[in-house]
Amino acid sequence: SQQGEEDPQALSIQEGENATMNCSYKTSINNLQWYRQNSGRGLVHLILIRSNEREKHSGRLRVTLDTSKKSSSLLITASRAADTASYFCATYSEKLTFGTGTRLTIIP
Amino acid sequence: GAVVSQHPSWVICKSGTSVKIECRSLDFQATTMFWYRQFPKQSLMLMATSNEGSKATYEQGVEKDKFLINHASLTLSTLTVTSAHPEDSSFYICSASWSGGGPDTQYFGPGTRLTVL
Numbered sequence: 446s447q448q449g450e451e452d453p454q455a456l457s458i459q460e461g462e463n464a465t466m467n468c469s470y471k472t473s474i475n476n477l478q479w480y481r482q483n484s485g486r487g488l489v490h491l492i493l494i495r496s497n498e499r500e501k502h503s504g505r506l507r508v509t510l511d512t513s514k515k516s517s518s519l520l521i522t523a524s525r526a527a528d529t530a531s532y533f534c535a536t537y538s539e540k541l542t543f544g545t546g547t548r549l550t551i552i553p
Numbered sequence: 554g555a556v557v558s559q560h561p562s563w564v565i566c567k568s569g570t571s572v573k574i575e576c577r578s579l580d581f582q583a584t585t586m587f588w589y590r591q592f593p594k595q596s597l598m599l600m601a602t603s604n605e606g607s608k609a610t611y612e613q614g615v616e617k618d619k620f621l622i623n624h625a626s627l628t629l630s631t632l633t634v635t636s637a638h639p640e641d642s643s644f645y646i647c648s649a650s651w652s653g654g655g656p657d658t659q660y661f662g663p664g665t666r667l668t669v670l
Binding site: 449475478480485487488490493537540542543545548 | 596597599646666
């Protein structure tokens, strides 16, 4: 069954704008991870946030986690054309379970 | 560091044939390897988990006789799709973890696209 549901399914923004993607899940987790996947390629690990953390930053990425609402968000600031990809959240509790993904398109 | 490779990157085969996909950890010893499949524009679904030297653990609904997994060494796992049919066409991705990093830290391969005619 799908642990993570991502919202929106697709997002198109102008280069330079910020992109926000959300992920909701159903069961308790040890950590939540975000990955990027370029079309037809493998996964690139972006960031991991543990269940006892609320916010984490890495470069232009900001991730939040609200365990009470069982949700997480990924913010990409100052987007670039190279950020065009699919983004997946994945929750970890005994195994890694991926969300449905958000297809992000950055318009130059 | 922590590079995982897959071979081949793509394969086209006729219905009824078997296809083997290799997953290698290039610069670390992978105590556990994972196999996922991904249908177009969909998420990754875990198929099975394998530990070196032991039988793979398959997820519910995955046919172990159809998807044979061998993890014979700490750097190599293979997935064999037996008697492949068009519905097996998919993107297969492996990942690997090592004992020092834990199973929640997985390094993913670039994937193998299988097309069954």
